[in-house]
Amino acid sequence: AQSVAQPEDQVNVAEGNPLTVKCTYSVSGNPYLFWYVQYPNRGLQFLLKYITGDNLVKGSYGFEAEFNKSQTSFHLKKPSALVSDSALYFCAVRDRSGGGADGLTFGKGTHLIIQP
Amino acid sequence: EAGVAQSPRYKIIEKRQSVAFWCNPISGHATLYWYQQILGQGPKLLIQFQNNGVVDDSQLPKDRFSAERLKGVDSTLKIQPAKLEDSAVYLCASSPDPTRPQHFGDGTRLSIL
Numbered sequence: 001a002q003s004v005a006q007p008e009d010q011v012n013v014a015e016g017n018p019l020t021v022k023c024t025y026s027v028s029g030n031p032y033l034f035w036y037v038q039y040p041n042r043g044l045q046f047l048l049k050y051i052t053g054d055n056l057v058k059g060s061y062g063f064e065a066e067f068n069k070s071q072t073s074f075h076l077k078k079p080s081a082l083v084s085d086s087a088l089y090f091c092a093v094r095d096r097s098g099g100g101a102d103g104l105t106f107g108k109g110t111h112l113i114i115q116p
Numbered sequence: 117e118a119g120v121a122q123s124p125r126y127k128i129i130e131k132r133q134s135v136a137f138w139c140n141p142i143s144g145h146a147t148l149y150w151y152q153q154i155l156g157q158g159p160k161l162l163i164q165f166q167n168n169g170v171v172d173d174s175q176l177p178k179d180r181f182s183a184e185r186l187k188g189v190d191s192t193l194k195i196q197p198a199k200l201e202d203s204a205v206y207l208c209a210s211s212p213d214p215t216r217p218q219h220f221g222d223g224t225r226l227s228i229l
Binding site: 004032034036041042043044045046049051090092101102103104105106107108109 | 120147149151156157158159160161164171172174207209215217218219220221222223225
């Protein structure tokens, strides 16, 4: 069975400072990893993914994430936070060897609050 | 490109009643997913379709939940009878293939009284 842990319910960052939202995962095989963002009363919006290749992945709105296989982590980062980045962030995983069953397993989400 | 469309956006029913949700995926997306998002939790996969066939329904409570995807396009998710613990947002997502991101609709918020 696969699982995702987002250890922080909430992360508070001052505008202009770097931000990190943590994610660790567990899969039996090799992972596909994703970050999504959710604004109030909206569906999830895709930010970035790791499939294979470079461990540092760049995505939308200046976000990036680093895949660390030894630590089974995929932390989301941004060099300079904006107030508009305030939202709910989800990390998700699926096993590459899912045999066609490729629904995502999500973490419980982290509220990111950027203070002006 | 038009996004994933879901309706209704909100639904309030009493326990033991039945309810249905509708999803229209992005044109050309062969794979369709239904997720349940309970307040304070991440989405949980209920069912995955590939065209009009079910790929994974291992987490679907089949005694009360059913889903279909006629003609491999639109899909409906039904709950009959509803229980209080079914109060959640039901999200539909679609994807052109497994290596590409899933695109989500805005969901249907279901409240059970």
